[in-house]
Amino acid sequence: MKGPDVVVVGGGVIGTAVTYYLAKQGADVLLLERAELGGETSSACDGFVILQSKSPGVHLALALASAELYRGLADELDWDIEYRNCGGLIVIEREEELPAMRTFMAKQQAIGLDVRLLLGDEVRRLEPALAPHIVGATYSPQDSQVNPLQVVLGFAQAARRLGARVRQGVPLQTLRRAGARVSAVVAGGEEIPAGAVVLCTGVFTPELLTPLGVELPLRPRRGQLVVTEPAPPLVHHIFLCARYIAAKYHPELLAAAEDEALRLGVGLALEQTGSGGFLIGSTREFVGWDKRTTPLGIREIVRHATRILPALAQLNAIRTFAGLRPYTPDGLPFLGPVPGWENLYIAAGHEGDGIALAPITGRLMAELILTGRTSFPLTDFAVDRFARGKDQGGQLKVTP
Template sequence: MEKNADVIVIGSGVIGSSVAYNLAKKGASVLMLEAGTLGSGASSACDGFVILQSKSPGPHLTMALASEILYRTLSEELDYDIGYSHCGGMIIIEREEELEAMKIFMSKQKDLGLDVSLISGDEARIVEPALSKHIVGATISSRDAQVNPLYMVNGYITAAKRLGLRVKKHKKATDFIQDKERIIGVKCGCDSLYADNVVVCNSIGAPELFSKIGCELPIIPRRGQLVITEPVNPLIHHVMLCSRYIAAKYHPELLEGSSDESVRLGVGMALEQTAEGGLLIGSTREFVGADRSATVAGVRAVTQHAARIVPALKRIRAVRTFAGLRPYTPDGKAFMGAVPAHKGLFVAAGHEGDGIAYAPITGKTIAELVVDGSTGVDLTPFAVDRRIEKH
């Protein structure tokens, strides 16, 4: 048996590419396996929000705060422009009854060190004149930012290749190779590839792979539909979410049975303007299996909801629609760390809408765990064998 690498990384999205880069940076020989083309999963069909305000106080926000610090120098470190813009972010509040809930949410975030404040509707319109007159308030933070997800993937992989990373595209991992209680490689159809350690980062494909070793990994695909507009002059200056986005993310059960189609589709506004001038508008949150198609109902719900908050969107043409699958977990937390009872096996999957924000700290932490055997980041809340309760 000839070893193919010190570490095999499965998946090439923002999480897998960050893990591969950080492993290579620590001197490990790394082989990346990608079932399709690089970054062709969730990372190719999402927004580029590095937004901390959407993270619930606790492990979510702690990870995001640590990641944001790494983002500040990431383009320089990788010697690659990842499209990082420290633009700040806002969460838009449409109804008076949501103000108190956001005050409590924000207060807990501030206790953990997030620079965030609540402003009135009039103050929000001074900061962002395009907002509708019915907006009653917003939370705002200067620490929020945006990146280009595919630039990130390319940046990480390009930098990792300089450190020796090898990549096999169109190579789907179909099973693990075991030697008693240890994972010593993966099978790709009839091919066998061997390594001291394996890190699984292909979130949507991870449950099928883990089932081969009798391990249940409750990651469920959740479709997000988005719209891209024609380029226009600067319309907004921050990345924006609406408060309903947070409800859709953390409490999907509250959306079921609503008479409002956009509520049933889990629509919560995500809005950013790219460097080229196009606006990215999202998104739905739907449990429809592996269906990645955009639908008329989904696109209509997304655009109408966003246009209610930013009326100028009604006069801007959409040029493209697309959808991606987000890796949802029942308690809203990703799976990160060593896999119990299977030495040499690690996972970093199930980040759903947190993948972009978490990517730098996830890669650094998993690399430390694999190479050094320990990390200073507490991964207990993200353990594979944790007790999972719906949030």
């Protein structure tokens, strides 16, 4: 029997995006989700399509390309993904943070991001709810927000309309190997021949690769969040704080910190969602597979958020939750073929950028798998980039 051209493993925002763009190019695609669509990281995150938080370089360039795809996505998918080009602020609490933010911003401007520094009352005119001690903020009108779950569902239903099959509750068991190729996947007790396989399995990717003798430096990093009751509009932009940037790119600085909030990697990520409630994050902690929230983590998030936006203290929290983000040592995802395999690919490791980068990831993976070429170079995202650095063998670390 002939199987699908491509089997996509994982039904989060990345897997559904890859499935959609493959189907759009005319491929026969089967998506296998072991539980339900968007059941893990993609439903335990914020909905930021934020460009300002991206490291100036290939990371920001990729995010800019993704943001461009988001503009027309609701129409293209014929699905309300609650896209709002709201603009974003990175709030600066301390004078000492200004020089680093100026440098970060100048590099981003050079890549083409519209971002500017607003000082003191300039930023409070834009967001009057900000506390008096706020020194300023960098502002980009290009930052946007979406509802992550609706993005997942939107990609999935549009892919189905294009003929893709989406199967939930079907865990991947084994990849059948024939020489340098995956010949079939065994999933849900069934052997399915596959032309190519792409793993969009986020934090779970390393455990799928271990049996193949491939080690991927990708680790789960916990983010805790708080949701409040719906409230009248208080803020109009999405918010990060300058410390978030430090927490994201320099975890080693935070691990040694005396301050509890710093050690937990607390950086503000705040949005007032379409339903009026506030989504407030987040910690960035390496605690293995533990997805629980902790009183300490929640306390530090709330202290930090209410210091920046004092009016929040009057609102009620109705829910807390945590998700695991797929962390990589350089903050970039793995996008590309698994070395040593002709038709096995990975698209995973976006950490907190999965929502923002999903459309471009889907599009580039579809190009790569179907044509062998991509419209954006993927060299910096190579699956074996860390192994190459360590031993000049040019090979991924492979156990016999």
